[in-house]
Amino acid sequence: MTDVTDGVLHTLFHSDQGGHEQVVLCQDRASGLKAVIAIHSTALGPALGGTRFHPYASEEEAVADALNLARGMSYKNALAGLDHGGGKAVIIGDPEAFEGDRRTELLLSYGRSVASLGGRYVTACDVGTYVADMDVVARECRWTTGRSPENGGAGDSSVLTSFGVFQGMRASAQHLWGDPTLRGRKVGVAGVGKVGHHLVGHLLADGARVVITDVREESVRRITEQHPEVAVVADTEALIRTEGLDIYAPCALGGALNDDTVPVLTASVVCGAANNQLAHPGVEKDLADRSILYAPDYVVNAGGVIQVADELDGFDFERCRAKAARIFDTTLAIFARAKSDGIPPAAAADRIAEQRMADARAR
Structure with a gap:
């Protein structure tokens, strides 16, 4: 040191x-x-x-x-079924x-x-x-x-990160609307950089209506040049207030769900690629109180870590894609656990991850 x-x-010794x-x-x-x-x-x-x-x-x-992100990776890797802390x-x-x-x-x-x-x-x-x-x-x-x-590597991990988030959205649609498709749904994507621009492609291919925003003009321009049917709003505040929004996908930096954004959020589902979306403990309950379904970020954005973990044993894209597709089932299992335990999905995901880590320590 x-x-x-x-x-x-x-910070080290008094962190929550x-x-x-x-x-x-x-x-x-x-x-x-x-x-x-x-x-x-x-x-x-x-x-x-x-x-x-x-x-x-x-x-x-x-x-x-670093402390917050490292803790999130323990939970992410546990729920992704990886043999990594x-x-x-x-x-x-x-x-x-x-x-x-x-x-x-x-x-x-x-x-x-x-x-x-x-x-x-x-x-x-x-x-x-x-x-x-x-x-x-x-x-x-x-x-x-x-x-x-x-x-000797696998290349850009954002490809499978976006695919995993898309699977989380499909699971959310299955849980809330009874059909694992985004066809006809309006999805707002905040941040269309490395992961977000791939996510937009999955959504459009599935028939979703997409609205985007990004602080970088070049990122927005890349999307609109490829997909002129995509709508653009000025900023995240405008996006979360968009009328008729079904799903909000935070795909930039963390803290997107906070005391200011949750009360005005129009979407029925939050499912995005950003890490640490909950600004502080208690936000998950605020979302549940508003009947907003939250797909825990570290569950749905695990496609990237699945890819890089596979690289350690000789990368195979199709094997990784199959593992990332299981995010659909994992997300549904978390929603089911949340309902049975009477807790928000974020708390249910934590319980499942903590149990896997506890079992490993016991062994």
Whole structure:
């Protein structure tokens, strides 16, 4: 650990997302690397989770995000049926400020940091990192997934992430409307980047009416040029208030469901790719009180981690796609458990994941 401030220590030891096995703060002044690697659990196997590259306002904010994301990966991997625990890494900085040789040196240094953990943590892509980045990291660390096919990897994991979210939507439609199709339903997608633009394709192919928004004009333009039938609204606030919206799909950063958005949400279902959509504990009950069906984010967006986990044993796309298709059944099982236990779906998903981890620890 280097340069650990009192604020970072407070975040580490007083986080409400506790129970983590290990948190490592990494710094390399020569390359500019400053990163946090959080391992929540290895009960089911080596921790697996992506690397986020983001300009955090402080070290405390970065640590808190890493802790929260790592915990979510434990639950995601457990419900995806993977023999992996949960971990996550965050690199502190503006990814656009690191280009060319400067980015390469930072990623090589980061790879050495991951390698120093001896396989307890396996990394992959996340927000701000890409397949090409993982190819660089892999030069220093064999516990790297999400690499390019040319370098023994599976390539872009957003393809199966979007497919899994689509399966979660189909399950939601089956549970709520009795038919596993989005035909004729109006679906609002907030964020049409790496995952969202693939999701739009699945929805349109299934006959859905799609409304989108994104802070990046180029992302919106890519969708409208490919699919001129897609409607565009100015921002997320306008999207969640859209009249006649059946499903809201948050596919950008977390915290989309909060005290401001839930009361004005018009959709009957929330099912999207973003991690950590619930801004704080209790939001899941607020959704249930409004009769809004919530498909837990870490369940439906597990297609990507299914793909990168498979890469460790020799990637086979069709095998991964079959595993990702089971998200439909897993989502339905969570809705059934929620109904039988009289709890929100998010709580039911947590119970199922926690039981699998507890069983593994007992063994």
